[in-house]
Amino acid sequence: IMQWMKAALLVLGVSMSLGSITSAAADVVTGPGPGPGPGPVAHADPAAKLGLPPGAADAMREIDAQRIGAHVRFLSDDLLEGRGTGTRGGDIAAKYIATQFALDGLKPAGDDGGYLQKVEFTGVHTLPATTAALHPQHGSALQLKLGEDYVTSNQRQSDSVDIDAPIVFVGYGIVAPEYGWNDFKGVDVKGKVVLVIVNQPPSKDPKFFNAGALTYYGRWTYKFEEAARKGAIGALIIHRTDLASYGWGVVRSSWSNEQVYATHDKDPKLESAAWIQLDVARKLFAASGLKLDDMLASAGTREFKARELPVRFTAHIESHVRKFQSYNVLGLLPGTDAGAATQAVIYSAHYDHLGIDPTLKGDKIYNGAVDNGTGVGILLELARVFGASARPPHPVLFASVTAEEKGLLGSNYLGKHLPIPAARIALDLNFDAILPIGIPESVTVTGADRTSFYPTVQRTAAAFGFDIQPDSEPGAGYYYRSDHFSFARAGVPAFSI
Numbered sequence: 001i002m003q004w005m006k007a008a009l010l011v012l013g014v015s016m017s018l019g020s021i022t023s024a025a026a027d028v029v030t031g032p033g034p035g036p037g038p039g040p041v042a043h044a045d046p047a048a049k050l051g052l053p054p055g056a057a058d059a060m061r062e063i064d065a066q067r068i069g070a071h072v073r074f075l076s077d078d079l080l081e082g083r084g085t086g087t088r089g090g091d092i093a094a095k096y097i098a099t100q101f102a103l104d105g106l107k108p109a110g111d112d113g114g115y116l117q118k119v120e121f122t123g124v125h126t127l128p129a130t131t132a133a134l135h136p137q138h139g140s141a142l143q144l145k146l147g148e149d150y151v152t153s154n155q156r157q158s159d160s161v162d163i164d165a166p167i168v169f170v171g172y173g174i175v176a177p178e179y180g181w182n183d184f185k186g187v188d189v190k191g192k193v194v195l196v197i198v199n200q201p202p203s204k205d206p207k208f209f210n211a212g213a214l215t216y217y218g219r220w221t222y223k224f225e226e227a228a229r230k231g232a233i234g235a236l237i238i239h240r241t242d243l244a245s246y247g248w249g250v251v252r253s254s255w256s257n258e259q260v261y262a263t264h265d266k267d268p269k270l271e272s273a274a275w276i277q278l279d280v281a282r283k284l285f286a287a288s289g290l291k292l293d294d295m296l297a298s299a300g301t302r303e304f305k306a307r308e309l310p311v312r313f314t315a316h317i318e319s320h321v322r323k324f325q326s327y328n329v330l331g332l333l334p335g336t337d338a339g340a341a342t343q344a345v346i347y348s349a350h351y352d353h354l355g356i357d358p359t360l361k362g363d364k365i366y367n368g369a370v371d372n373g374t375g376v377g378i379l380l381e382l383a384r385v386f387g388a389s390a391r392p393p394h395p396v397l398f399a400s401v402t403a404e405e406k407g408l409l410g411s412n413y414l415g416k417h418l419p420i421p422a423a424r425i426a427l428d429l430n431f432d433a434i435l436p437i438g439i440p441e442s443v444t445v446t447g448a449d450r451t452s453f454y455p456t457v458q459r460t461a462a463a464f465g466f467d468i469q470p471d472s473e474p475g476a477g478y479y480y481r482s483d484h485f486s487f488a489r490a491g492v493p494a495f496s497i
Contacts, residue, residue, distance in 0.1 A: 046460075046463035046464055049459070049462070049463040050459060050460060050463050058389065059385055059389045062384075062385045062388065062389060063381060063382075063385060064381065067377075067380075067381050067384070068374075068377040068378055068380075068381045069377070069436075070377075071100075071373070071376060071377035071380050071381070072369055072373040072374055072376075072377040072436075073369075074096065075093055075096070075351065075368070075369075075373040075376055075377070076367040076368055076369035076373045077367075078365055078367070079092070080092050080093055081355060081356055081365055082353050082354055082355040082356055082365045082366040082367060082368060083351060083352050083353040083355065083368055084352065084353070084354065084355020084356065085121070085260060085326050085352045085355075085402055085403045085405065085406050085409075086121060086123070086260075086324035086325065086326045087355055087356075089355070090326055090351070090352055090355075090402065091326070091327070093351045093352075093376075094116060094326070094327040094329050094351065094400075094402070095116075097115075097329040097351060097376065097380065097400045098110075098114070098115035098116060098329050098331075100380050100383065100384075101115050101329065101331030101383060101398060102115065102331075103384075104331070104380075104383045104384045104386075104387035104388070105333075105387040105388075106331030106332055106333055106383060106387055106398060107331065107332045107333070107334060108330070108331065108332075109330035109331060109332040109397060109419040110327075110328070110329070110330045115329055115330060115331055116327040116328070116329060116330075117327060117328040117329075117330055117413075117414065117417065118325050118326075118327055119262065119264075119325065119326055119327065119328060119402060119403065119409070119410055119413045120262070120263035120264060120323070120324075120325050121260050121261065121262060121263060121323070121324050121325060121326060121403065121406075121409070122157045122260070122261050122263050122321060122322070122323055122324075123258045123259070123260050123261075123320075123321070123322045123323075123324060124153055124154055124155075124157050124258065124259050124260075124261065124319045124320075124321055125257070125258040125259070125319060125320040125321075126146070126151070126152060126153055126154070126255075126256075126259075126317065126318070126319055127318040127319060127320060128146065129316075129318045130146050130152065130315070130316065130317045130318050130319075131143075131144075131146075131315065131316045132144045132146070132150055132152065132272075132274075132313070132314065132315040132316075132317075133313075133314050133315075134167075134280075134283070134284055134287065134311050134312075134313060135311060135312040135313075135314060136287035136288070136310060136311045137310035137311070138310075139287060142280075142283055142284075142287070144276075144280065147252050147256060148252075148277075149276065149277050149280050150236075150274055150275060150276045150277070150280065151251060151252060151255035151256065151274060151275050152255070152272050152273065152274035152275075152315065152317060153255065153259040153272075153273050153274075153319075154270075154271055154272065154273075154317050154319050155224070155228070155259075155261065155269035155270045155271070155273050156269045156270070156271050157261060157269075157319075157321055158319070158321070159318070159319055159320075159321055160316070160317065160318050160319070161271045161272075161315075161316075161317050162314075162315070162316050162317075163193070163233060163234055163271055163272055163313065163314060163315040163316075163317070164312060164313075164314045165191060165192050165193045165233055165234065165312060165313055166192050166193070166308055166309070166311075166312055166313075167192070167193050167194075167195050167236070167284070167308070167309045167311050167312065167313050168187060168189050168192050168193070168194050168195065168232075168306060168307070168308045168309070169194075169195045169295065169299075169306060169307055169308075169309055170183045170184055170187065170189065170194045170195065170196055170227075170306040171183040171196070171197060171201075171298075171299030171300075171304050171306065172196060172197050172199070172200055172201055172217070172218075172223075172299055172300075173194060173196030173197075173223045173226055173227060173235070174200060174201075174217045174218075174222075174226070175226060176209075176215075176217050179208055179209060180302075181201070181302075183196075183299075183304065183306060184226075184230055184306060185305075185306070186305060186306065187305075187306040187307070187308070188231075189227070189230050189231060189232045189306075190230070190231035190232070191231065191232075191233055192232055192233065192234075192308070193232060193233065193234035193235065193236060193272070193313040194227045194230075194232045194234070194235045194236070195235075195236045195238065195281070195284070195309070196223050196227070196235060196236070196237055196238065197237075197238050197240070197243070197296060197299055198218075198220060198223070198237050198238060198239060198240060198243050198244045199214065199218045199240075199243035199244065199475070200214065200215060200217050200218035201299070201300045201301075202300050212474065212475055213471075213474035213475065214474065214475050214476065214477035214479075214480070216480060218477060219477055219480050220237055220244075220275075221407065221480075223235060223237055224237075224270055224273045225267065227270060228267070228268035228269055228270050229267075229268055231268075232270065233270060233271045233272070234270055234271055234272035234273070234274065234313060234315075235270055235272070235273055235274065236274050236275070236276050236281075236313070237274070237275045237276070238275075238276060238278060238281040239251055239275050239276065239277060239278060240278050245473060245475065245476035245477070248277060251275050255275065258320075259406075260403060260406035260407070260409060261409075262403075262409045262412065262413055263323070264413065264416075271317070272313075272315055272317060278292075284309070284311055285309075287310075287311055288309040288310055288311055289310075290309075326352070326402040326403060326410065327402055328399060328400070328401045328402055328410050328411075328413065328414050329351070329399070329400040329401075330397065330398070330399050330414075330419060331383060331397075331398045332395060332396070332397050332398070332419065333383075333386050333387060333391075333392070333395065333396040333397075333398070334395055335392060335393050335394040335395045335396075336391050336392070336393050337393040337394065342394060342424050343393075343394040343424070343425075343426040344394050344395040344396065344397060344420045344424055344425045344426065345392075345394065345395075345396050345397070345425070345426055345427050345428075345429070346396075346397045346398075346399055346425060346427070346428040346429070346487065346492065346494075347379055347382055347383075347396065347397070347398050347399070347428075347429050347430075347431070348379070348398075348399040348400070348401060348411065348428055348429070348430045348431070348483055348484070348487070349372055349375030349376045349378065349379040349399075349400055349401075349430065349431045349432065349483075350372050350375070350376075350400070350401045350402065350403075350404030350405075350410065350411070350432065350483055351372065351376050351400045351401070351402065352368075352401075352402050352403055352404055352405055352406075352410070353366055353367070353368025353371060353372070353373075353405060354366035354368065354405055370433050370434070370435055370436070371432070371433040372404070372431070372432050372433055374431070374433065374434040374435075374436060375430075375431035375432050375433065375434060376400055376431075378431050378434065379398060379400060379431060382398070383398045386398075394426075395420060397418075397419065397420060397425075399411075399414060401414055401483055404432075404482070404483055408481075408482070408483055408485060408486045410483075411483035411485075411486035411487065412486040412489070414486070414487075415486045415487050415489060415490030415492070416490065418490065418492075422487075422490045422491040422492050423491065425487075425492045426453075426493065427451070427453055427492070427493050427494065428484055428487040428488075428492050428493070428494035428495075429494075429495070429497065430482060430483050430484040430487070430494060430495065430496040430497070431496070431497050432482045432483070432496050432497075434497070440466070441465070441466065441467060442466055442467040442468065442469040443461055443466040443467075443468060443469065443497060444468075444469045444471075444496075444497070445457055445461070445468055445495055445496070445497055446471070446478055446479055446482065446484070446495055446496040447479050447484055447485070447488065447494060447495035447496060448468075448495040450479075450488075450495070451493040451494075451495060452493070453493060457495075482496040483496070484496045
């Protein structure tokens with residue numbers, strides 16, 4: 001219970017440190033009302049440390065851990081069937097959140113005067129009838145087994161597509177002018193299939209691909225995006241566990257399910273967005289008279305030159321395609337200052353989870369209590385307290401978004417369709433998967449150090465007794481895996497707690 005209390009206090013404290021709330025922190029934080037749990041936990045006065053206005057203690061004491069827990073229990077109940085994107089359970093969650101926003105007195109900030117912002121999606125599920133093969137100029141074809149050797153999705157969202165195209169090895173598949181790097185230099189990949197390595201060139205230099213801390217250039221999403229922009233019809237990402245930070249089993253399970261695409265997204269797409277096993281890549285290079293290890297090493301140097309291989313990729317991809325919609329839920333607390341909105345703040349948390357897996361034995365529901373019932377519970381409790389007692393001079397937007405598990409699609413749409421222009425938004429605080437286990441002594445604030453707001457985050461965490469946990473795997477790219485990244489791409493300083 002104290003975990004809920006401290007987490008909520010931290011997020012409210014960070015907001016108040018913007019100088020936006022006319023109330024302050026308590027001298028002593030006590031347990032949140034009746035029920036089992038630890039006794040009072042004393043802290044030095046955080047209000048004094050942060051220089052907050054003196055009235056915040058009352059607002060802080062309104063944070064109720066029991067209410068947060070109640071929201072989590074409802075959202076993770078079997079009734080909601082795992083809150084899959086575009087499912088009955090997901091829609092129930094969206095309407096529940098909208099109802100809470102209405103009860104909290106927030107103004108609707110969605111479509112047509114309501115709380116819901118509709119997002120159109122297309123789901124593409126690759127069917128078992130899909131086939132693929134590698135055809136070297138000399139020798140027999142190598143037939144690939146779906147799931148074991150490769151996975152693929154037709155991003156162009158047709159029921160069926162046939163591919164027969166040459167393969168071009170383009171190293172890491174990156175064009176990064178700021179690093180003087182262009183893997184596509186001197187090669188035309190239009191109508192072809194590119195072969196790329198997951199991750200980015202190795203580096204120990206902070207000025208060159210961030211000394212190995214993953215940049216967006218290293219994300220698999222970027223690989224597909226850049227290949228499509230260059231006119232390729234397909235891309236094969238070479239999987240390597242140490243570079244990807246996850247094994248082939250993660251790739252196989254993720255890509256064996258329905259892939260979801262935002263219908264509004266008109267960027268170029270691939271007929272085959274695929275991953276291949278490392279051993280498949282080894283055989284592909286061998287059929288070209290090359291060694292995989294040599295080619296991977298070469299790709300990490302400035303001397304690398306893309307090259308077309310004497311191998312063709314053929315595929316027949318069959319897909320089940322469906323159109324559906326889901327919703328972001330938006331509630332706005334207007335600022336007290338007259339005139340145009342400035343220095344607005346967004347609180348965000350995704351409500352979707354993984355839904356139902358009919359292939360599981362026994363319980364087939366992924367209930368999603370932690371990811372992200374917890375974040376939504378905190379969001380709803382902050383909305384209640386803000387609506388009841390906190391009246392900042394600037395607007396506060398509460399956003400519970402859909403399709404995070406499908407690739408941050410809901411927040412990406414919101415970032416492009418914000419009810420307040422991005423230039424007028426000072427910060428997004430995103431809450432994602434807060435474990436209700438024990439009494440924490442540290443907090444992860446993914447992306448906060450990339451903002452000028454970070455010194456305030458440090459002071460606030462210290463005032464409430466939290467150490468800030470550094471990123472333990474900078475090469476894994478966790479910064480790109482939660483909804484704050486969508487807001488950052490839209491020009492809003494953002495981080496996740």
